[in-house]
Amino acid sequence: MFGLQKKDTNLLLIVIALTMLAPFILNPFPTDSGLAQFNAGYPDLMQRFVIFGIFAIGFNILFGLTGYLSFGHAAFLGVGSYSAVWMFKLLSMNILPAIILSVVIAGLFSLLIGWISLRRTGIYFSILTLAFAQMSFALAYSVLTPITNGETGLQITLDDPRILGISQTADGSIPVTNLFGMEMRATTDLALGAWSFTFSMGYYVCAVLMILAFYMSIRIFRSPFGMMLRAIKSNQTRMNYTGLNPKPYTLAAFVISGMYAGLAGGLMASMDPLAGAERMQWTASGEVVLMTILGGAGTLIGPVLGAGMIKYFENIFSKINDNVLHTWFSFMPDGLENLMVGILHPFVGKGWHLTLGIIFMLVVAFLPGGLVEGGQRIGRMFGRKKPTDDTSAKTEPAE
Amino acid sequence: ASHSGFTNAPGDSTVTLGFNVPQSGPYADEGADELRAYELAVEHLNGGGDGGMMGTFSSKVLDGTGILGRKVEYVTGDTQTKSDAARASAKSMIEKDGAIMITGGSSSGVAVAVQGLCQEAGVIFMAGLTHSNDTTGKDKKANGFRHFFNGYMSAAALAPVLEGLYGNDRKAYHLTADYTWGWTQQESIAAATEALGWETVNNVLTPLAATDFSSYIAPVLDSGADVLVLNHYGGNMVNSLTNAVQFGLRNKQVNGKNFEIVVPLFSRLMARGAGENIKGIVGSTNWHWSLQDEGSKAFVKSFGTKYGFPPSQAAHTCYVQTLLYADAVTRAGSFNPCAVVEALEGFEFDGMGNGPTLYRAEDHQCFKDVLVVRGKENPTSEFDLLEVVEVTPAAQVTYSPDNPMFAGGQLGSCNPGA
Amino acid sequence: MDAILLQILNGLDKGSAYALIALGLTLIFGTLGVVNFAHGALFMIGAFCSVTLQRILNLSFETVDPTRTDFLGNPAVIKTPYVIDWFGESTGAAIIDWSVPLAILFAIPIMLVIGYVMERGLIKHFYKRPHADQILVTFGLAIVLQEIIKAFYGANPIQTPAPEALSGVVEVLPGILYPAWRVVYFCFSLVVIGAVFAFLQFTTFGMVVRAGMADRETVGLLGIDIDKRFTLMFGIAAGVAGLAGVMYGPINAPNYHMGMDFLVLSFVVVVVGGMGSLPGAVAAGFLLGILESFASMTWVIDLIPGINQIIIYLVAIIILLVRPRGLLGRKGVME
Amino acid sequence: MGILEVKDVGKRFGGLKALSDVNLSVAENTCHAIIGPNGAGKSTLLNCLVGKLIPDTGSVMFDGQSVLGRSPHEINQMGISRVFQTPEIFSDLSVMENMMIPLFARRDGAYRLHAYHSVLSEAELVTKAEQMLADVNMLDKRNMHTASMSRGDKRRLEMAMCLIQEPKLLLLDEPTAGMARADTNNTIDLLKQIKDSRNITIAIIEHDMHVVFSLADRITVLAQGTPLVEDVPEKIKGHPKVKEAYLGETAHA
Amino acid sequence: MNVRPDFSKNANHAETAPAFLSVWDMHSYYGESYIVQGISFNVHEGEILALLGRNGAGKTTTLRSIARLDDPQVNKGEIWLDHQPLHRMKSHQASVAGLGLVPEDRRIIPGLTVEENLQLAQITPPIGWSLERLYDLFPRLGERRKQEGVTLSGGEQQMLAIARALARDIKVLLLDEPYEGLAPVIVDEIEKTLRLIKEQGMTTILVEQNAVRALQLADRAVILDTGSIVFDGSAAEVLENEGLRAEYLAI
């Protein structure tokens, strides 16, 4: 189906099912239970899951296949966001032109940076991309303030022209991002007994785009082009002596992944029309690297899992404060309750970084193939064939 | 619950507030203090503890039964002092936890970004620490309120003191954090000091991420300036001040005068970071625990008893914002943001620490007394780092809503959301 | 003219921090080939060795002074450091005053142990793993170390002042005053750099480790216990990072985040210097330090706005495009 | 005029003269062997032909065009394929994928963005690859990961990868080193058959005299960077200079 | 502790001379692939043993197992060298105990010159031949001593690999296809050297595809097939046994 092998079709169908049903899957706990803290099925986070999923899928096309480790991909995401917000300011609040512009501009920007950076390999390449991204960040933060609004971030205001739309709504508010009138902010709630599920327009727009992005990435992985990219990672010498010039292939991969990043950036701005410079900083580039490795570089689904995991921690774990802990353990005698809260305290809430750090270490130490390998092991434990298999390419360093 | 006409209308028993503070990153200590204050405020609102400022507050509608009879619950989030992250965190509080009011933060960039979000989402934003003119200037929003002072007010309060201490004939060199707060504060201070007759020799923007300012300090020595104004805060301030002292600026004589350093915006937590270097340096602050009015004393006692050390200005602002919100809701008799906005606009109150205070309707800026402080030469304790040189009355720092430094934005209309 | 001299000094000074950090990083990254994102954390821990020693020296017993009150109106508690009690007012105060230089002695064993534990406990298992895995695990470690320090010392910078005697300014050149501690830091970095070079130059250690990196298996076949040497190398690197941190305290008050602030920059310095080259790392450190200082001069910024914030990256790009392996890089290391 | 014409080629490494005044002409559809002591410059010469090294002096013409100044992939596209002394294969890829890449390269040229095709839809290429694998006795290993193959297998795979490109000129640097006798014999047969059936010119470097004398139509003996003699195999065998410099006493071909 | 195991169970082993190097019931794995499947054989002091077999038979794996490299893992079995239990050692300890391996892909260390490659071998005692003596044996290496090892020609690299093994004072030399890529004259040369050091008491295991050559040099031969020993006996026996040669060596 869809021009894919059976295995890949299954994977795609699973991903479609998971994303479409995400509002249910991510809200497994009844609204009133103590575990409701762990529900992640609210629009903003669901959007983040898929948007960062797109970012990581794109990054993986470059890193997972060619082994070229870019440390500056956040720059493309940022450029995408700025383009989209400018579109909202100047043109209209329809997200379609915004997203198209994001992808195009990010593509052009990555073409330029890739063309220069790909003159070098290995760590030298990584540092070149890092340097470009840090320069973009520093400039966006300071001298480019007229375009980027500096540290505060580029926002839409009541006096933007929006030549194809309206500057303000009748009641004096800023209009809302939409897709031909369907507002991204629109949500519908569904209450089923103790459970409550939220369906968000914005999420489904992102989800559909992520599925498309994922589908394209499968096609790329299974294509001759994808094979060339893996060959580049494996042995550039042999590549040359087989009559192939690695550079255009890596450049194409770089630009494709830059466009994915641009798409993610454009979507982020479409869901929440603000573009901040920090999303171009090296930490943001590092984050997508971590997502990809954590999930399993070079695997199809891994980056999405990694993105989900990191975003989950950032958004859910950071919210568990002592108060919440006390409610959980309130059934215990006071002394024990305080002890439990005391033990967990450093790891949740503002300590979420600590937990994330520990998880990074545990995952690499025990699951060298990332979360995907964890999934495979569980799959094997139940004697089934591994459900989320991927290419035969194993993760290799960015030599 | 979306049929009540506004976002996140609370149920009958509880109401959820969102405390969005920096829990990681360079302002994490301030964030922690803000959180303490919020917890204390919630305790007081729910009828626990000694009631803190509820007893001294001029409005008496709060009775310790929560807000409009609903028990106050809260969620916390981490802004990481980044606009993006702060917005994400606030979004999740609104979307996931059903927070009806967002408060907190420790940076103007964050405040502006979150305020914009709250406006769009239709909830109230009670800003925490934010000192940029823009927050209630060009970036003001109908759903947002600020109980902190701003760059203009600092300048207005500082200028007479500076004149008294350092005279009218000074050449000032500014180092400025390169973002909204730095720019507006620098603009305000420069304007106010120039009005005294000072000359602004130079203004150098420094990256927010900078840690070593030595290469920005060195040129100061050469510039002929005799005052250095550090429009820095947090880690930036600690480091730039330390560097300036290391380079011997304070012992220098220029133009026949002692070289002076001014840090227009002080906080006790930062003063602790800067250690010895802070001694004798003048700046302004929103509030200080040594104030002797009833409200301040009640708050310091309540906070100090619970946590063992006095509250910072961050804690003070956040505590007050929470009570003010609760009070406004109670007076309005509704959680509807538009009703709350109405109740807060033009609200005058007292007993919250800085004397009689006004929440101005035109821009949602509050006007109250501003403290001019100086690093204490002989601290008696680890908390006793600043001495209050002058309490500048509110009237002296009040400006008209169309002041050019605040021009540009529109308040818009209140947005109750869904 | 004075301004230029001053900026050169400044650059050398900034450069000595970069060079020291990059030197340690090169030992791990350029020589052992491990992408160590925890290197910044080692630097930070070094700085917190000073803080800790200062805290230890300031350990006090408490007496209640009924004549004074604290902020809540209760009788005030007066703290007297034990050191002062034991050694008397003046000696005790001097010891406390000199806590940063003293911390060098304190930090060396601590850093060696940390380096040892880190290598044996963690890094050892990652020599053969892809760089990507190394990034993930060391980044995780860096976060953990950083959070632990934050849990103990809070998030705000903690002052670790230089000894009174070294905290003034000195006249380095006629008419040029420069903070004494920064001069000390510069000299200190030269000594450390010299010591590391001497060790690697005058022993076969460097060659063996390089060989071990290129081909552990074969080196083992030649009877060399490479693990031991890797551990030692790691310990030295951790030590260098730590020393850089200890002495840095008086320049910028240590905070839990200082390592991350330096991390990316130090990778840039190492790579610009050229992978696997110690002299390269040191040279690049000083070069970038000086350029950064110059770029923040007023007239330069006026000429090219924003240059001060991008200069390092811009220069890095130019150098890497002109010289494929950075200043002095060796062929085949992480290419 | 041969398909490959090497004129006056010289190459130095620092102070070392690795090649000097090398002249060589390989006629189309023949097998030309290059032998000589270790370090004589054989591999260096080969490197000059494929663009890995650029000679300091002289010219290299292939099929009427100069190869000098072209990058390796361009030279390969001209029709020269090379097997390395230590196997260069794609070690993260399966045997079959290793075979597919040269096929794509041959069909599509140096660059073609087939990002949306499926590899498997290329049934025709797959058949071709399988055919070739069968020829080198490796069909049963088609899905194997090449990293875990024994070295003999790697060599055969590399050779198959080069052959499947149907080059006009095949350069072999010690193709049978480390191969078991049986496989060596198979390889000899394979190369013979290829030369006859596919119109291929072969230049081979080899220390195994059995291979050299079974395959070569002409032999050049290189010593210290210069050709010592060039002749037909029968003449070389008995050549005293060659015996002394290279074959030694016990050489049995 | 250093008690020698009882090898009398080894039926193939008729010799009476005490074994110098003994391999007993060795099983080696690469990850999950089971390669060497329980082999046992002895080598006597001062003899040359030819270890033969087809490609992939497990010869290299056997040598690497004996040299105690990390890969393959020896999951079961014992290896004794001159009363020392090699199976309890790591490769560097085995090297100190007197083992020298010339690996099949030569493994010249990149980034090091020829001389450094040799010096590296002499960092830990016991030290064997002096550099001068090695350069006498392979003058080519002497000429190239300042050149980076990996830029040597294939044959020169092979010489360097052998020289590097001899630079240590070893008791047993394990050679994995040492003639590969060498000109016939050099092969003669090396063969001479092997004879020479054998006379000086060196014990050698020789893996070689050129079986005839190897058998002419060797005293005894062991033939491996798919990880098991199919023959253990005198070299001459193999040369004479047409069937054996055809079946396992294809000659």
Ligand SMILES: Nc1ncnc2c1ncn2[C@@H]1O[C@H](COP(=O)(O)OP(=O)(O)OP(=O)(O)O)[C@@H](O)[C@H]1O
């Ligand atoms: N990059 C280089 N730098 C310096 N010398 C080199 C380099 N490459 C090769 N040489 C030297 O050039 C000479 C010729 O080497 P080449 O590899 O061509 O020999 P060869 O004839 O292929 O020998 P073999 O049969 O042993 O493979 C050798 O002495 C070698 O050491």
Ligand SMILES: Nc1ncnc2c1ncn2[C@@H]1O[C@H](COP(=O)(O)OP(=O)(O)OP(=O)(O)O)[C@@H](O)[C@H]1O
């Ligand atoms: N690293 C490895 N991982 C997995 N399997 C391996 C590995 N190396 C070798 N093998 C397998 O082990 C088997 C034995 O290999 P080995 O290299 O020992 O054979 P050999 O007898 O030395 O062959 P050759 O004559 O080709 O060198 C082969 O089937 C090979 O595929």
Ligand SMILES: CC(C)C[C@H](N)C(=O)O
């Ligand atoms: C925390 C505040 C008082 C100052 C802060 N830097 C701001 O942006 O406003």
Ligand SMILES: [Mg+2]
């Ligand atoms: Mg050769």
Ligand SMILES: [Mg+2]
């Ligand atoms: Mg072998």
